[in-house]
Amino acid sequence: MKQTTLIYKLIMALTGLFLCFFLIIHLLGNLQLLSPPELAREQFNWYSHLLSGNIVIKIISYVLYLSIIAHAVYALIITRVNAKAQGSKYIYDKRSEVSSWNSRNMGILGTIILIFLIIHFKDYWYIYKFGNLPLDADGNKDLYTIVITSFQQAWYVILYELSFIALGFHLLHGFFSAARTLGLYHLRYAQAIRIVGWIYSLAITLGFMLIPIYIYFNLNS
Amino acid sequence: MKLKLKIWRQENREAKGNMISYDVEGISEHMSFLEMLDLLNERLITKGERVIEFDHDCREGICGACGMMINGRAHGPLSGTTTCQLHMRSFKDGETLYIEPFRAAAFPVLRDLKIDRTAFDHVIQSGGYVSASTGQAPESNSILIPHDITEAAFDAAACIGCGACVATCKNSSAALFTSAKISHLVLLPQGKTESADRVIQMVNQMDEEGFGHCSNTDACEVECPQEISTLHIGRMNYEYNKALLLRK
Structure with a gap:
């Protein structure tokens, strides 16, 4: 099968939607951090341990790594093709008046998210998998303490909040765009997907934004 | 002035x-x-x-x-x-x-301001037609098509191929043009039979001509003189995905 623009877009849509699905699970897990401190520590560490030992979760995690890599690599390929398709530049360009900023700058938003992910993986995923973590009362690795400690730093909280805003704008266009790429053309459902996309993007963004702020202002020791 | x-x-x-x-x-x-x-x-x-x-x-x-x-x-x-x-x-x-x-x-x-839009013709030549054996034109009322279907097909067929969609697209994508042609033909019984081959050929040709990807910014719909809807792009994608999965 020839690799056409639409096949590239399909890969972007499918990996993107899988990442959208993952974000829901990730946010739900993280919301445990909002419980009272002692309960949260016990629960969150137990949950982290549960995820690291499970074969189903292991398979999903490999799909996740693959999705992130494929989404980024294909984005690069697409950007290159598009740059070539443009030809010479307009001298006076007001085309931006007719489309939204985030829909035109998914690449920039995606790059911010990718940089964030590298920091995020290094600080938690790598530490949890390969670092020496203290154990909590139940004998689980105490990831909770690592998380709480890291969000005592204002710059780290700001870094996270800014990344989440970029994520929010990326999701807002990405969710709708993926539905279009998969072939949604019915007017009523296309409108419904726009609304679902708004609700989804807002819920994910505000949900993730809440956690560092909550920790910084309430659990400051 | x-x-x-x-x-x-x-x-x-x-x-x-x-x-x-x-x-x-x-x-x-x-x-x-x-x-x-x-x-x-x-x-x-x-x-x-x-x-x-x-x-x-x-x-x-x-x-x-x-x-x-x-x-x-x-x-x-x-x-x-x-x-x-x-x-x-x-x-x-x-x-x-x-x-x-x-x-x-x-x-x-x-x-000066004159451009070569032959690329659009190539996209049409690759599949924007209904194959017909030669002979007399059939009696026009022998195939009954509901009015709303003809109207929907006509909305897509209203594309005049001016190229404003490509000109305004940040990726110079011809998705709106190509999808309008695909939508127009797939809605009508005469065009339906060749829909799978048509969409694959036209999308391939669109790439070959050097047009970019569709980022779904919807800028093309705003600038289109005929106000062709970007929902047609959704329909093209649907037809393309269907053809990928079901084409023999």
Whole structure:
């Protein structure tokens, strides 16, 4: 099968939607951090341990790594093709008046998210998998303490909040765009997907934004 | 009216072009944009200069020949109009206007504001038709098509192929044009039978011509003189995915 623009877009849509699905699970897990401190520590560490030992979760995690890599690599390929398709530049360009900023700058938003992910993986995923973590009362690795400690730093909280805003704008266009790429053309459902996309993007963004702020202002020791 | 025009001048396909300024006086606000350019050209002829070349044909918004970037927007500031339907009353006296050809790698500039849109013809030739054995045209009422279906097909068929969608797209994607043709034919019983092959061939051809990907910014729908809906792009994607999965 020839690799056409639409096949590239399909890969972007499918990996993107899988990442959208993952974000829901990730946010739900993280919301445990909002419980009272002692309960949260016990629960969150137990949950982290549960995820690291499970074969189903292991398979999903490999799909996740693959999705992130494929989404980024294909984005690069697409950007290159598009740059070539443009030809010479307009001298006076007001085309931006007719489309939204985030829909035109998914690449920039995606790059911010990718940089964030590298920091995020290094600080938690790598530490949890390969670092020496203290154990909590139940004998689980105490990831909770690592998380709480890291969000005592204002710059780290700001870094996270800014990344989440970029994520929010990326999701807002990405969710709708993926539905279009998969072939949604019915007017009523296309409108419904726009609304679902708004609700989804807002819920994910505000949900993730809440956690560092909550920790910084309430659990400051 | 008096206007300052900055117009793209380019000798031929290979030459490097640049913007040249023209001060034009005595423009009536009732003139269409193309008539205003005619006025300038007449004066250039009297002065013995080469005229500014631009495409035009019907001058009533149905042929798709005219098209240029006016102040950075395809077909100028109005929505749902071609360049010939734009009148000088849309501009203020003393204003500076930037006039450029539609730009895309697949639409090379031939001269000044004139571009080569053969790439669109190639996309149509690759599948934008219904194969018919020769013979008499069939009796038109022998295939019954509900009115709303014919209307929906006609909405897509209304595309005049002006290229504003490509010109305004940040990726120079021809998705709106190609999808309008695919939608138009797939909605009708005569076109349905070849729909799988058609969508694959037309999408492949679209790539081969050097058009970019569709990022779903929906800018094309805003600039389209015929207000072709981007839902057709959704339908093209649906037909394409269906063909990928089910085509024999």
